[in-house]
Amino acid sequence: MARNGERPPAPEPLPAPAVDAHTHLDAIGCADAADVTAAVDRAAAVGVTRVVTVADDLDSARWAARAATWDDRVFAAVALHPTRTANFDDRDRATLEELARQPRVVAIGETGLDYYWDYSPPHAQHEAFRWHIDLAKRVGKPLMIHDRDAHEDVLRILAEEGAPDTVVFHCFSGDADFARRCLDAGYVLSFAGTVTFRNAGALREAARLTPPDQMLVETDAPFLTPHPFRGRPNEPYCVPYTLRDLAALRGDDLVGLVSAVTATAERVFRLAEIPSL
Template structure:
């Protein structure tokens, strides 16, 4: 989850893009989070708008206790939605300082037992917002979440910000779960190769459409179709040409088409791969 907010946010939501020819999954969204002090999205409306453009399934991620509780409630109400729960690395450092991290872990483990919670995450490391004093707590929490994913047989979604080396080292030390997703992949081509070699899935967000993201597009270009996922990380990271607006799952087609251009594949082929990979990682939304 990215908290960076631009100050040149345009008024009003972006228009709906051209629908995709084959439906895909928004692999990581936060429908519990508002942006710029606005109201949170209406979940039913957000899902309906997404379905209208060929985004017929989403993975809702709750990355603090309030968000995790919301996620469990919502996956029970919406057939389009599966969920993930975790303590975000920045939250882990705060909870550790307050002596509340163990209790938070216990609640996350309880919530993760829900059959429509298919993800442990987002977890990982964030050295951008948490300083050196929080590194130990973040790393302990990351290790705990890796263990929970393996014990429950659920996918792991990883948040990695300014911490590539430690993220990969800890995954090697602990042993990655069978399904490991690098959420909002932000590394270069060398990190992408390492992740592909280890069998991880790489999920790309609207950042891949940004003009200054050449290194990220280079990384995308070497990822096999069977290792790719797509996401919004809504309400942030809105794809071009609407960068700075509030993101939502209905804008996924913009990212998918940009990815297809980078990969030199047709859009239906990419859509089919993204949909199949999502079902492989998370199982069926119908169950």
């Protein structure tokens, strides 16, 4: 339903507050504090009261950490995306570690492995992933994983390095079997708009079996806009489309599901411990 870049209409407000566990406010066009406030105002108007804006390179990491100081409803995650790791050096590591220790940075991500694109060779991705795992453990913050066509190596490296206390599979893309393996390991699965796609049968089955206390919901905006607006620009205010679809898919009461998934986000990111601005 692409309409020349037109954003989807605002959904009906949720009956309980929700969290967008993974978005990219800079990529949706936010540049300054006024832009960020406007975006989270649009989200709050439909019940999405907090967002985690996520970095994929060093400039984005600096921006995300700064944006989290502009509005109390915004938190940040910082890392180098696996496709950006070909020339990952000590200066980059020092920058990310400094940012990761800031109080409103609530996760290390998105990091992991991406075998779909060939921008960074596997050995560089593996080395960077291992470093990010160690960083998450040293700073005591959850690890937010990007896993594209790399399920087995992601699990193997997590096992070899020893996973942090909390691991989030951002935009979970596996089937029911892979979901069970992740859930049995104690990992948290974050579902984006892809779970609403009607051709995503294996992913939808994975969402059916994921308990709410191991489930997050995200937009990954500006990408992965939920059905029936696939192809249009995504924003945090679109989270209710995914939550309503998940509730229908699972046969859950909407209020109960939203409340439970929000409680998971609060626990995973320790939002109650974050100092107010």
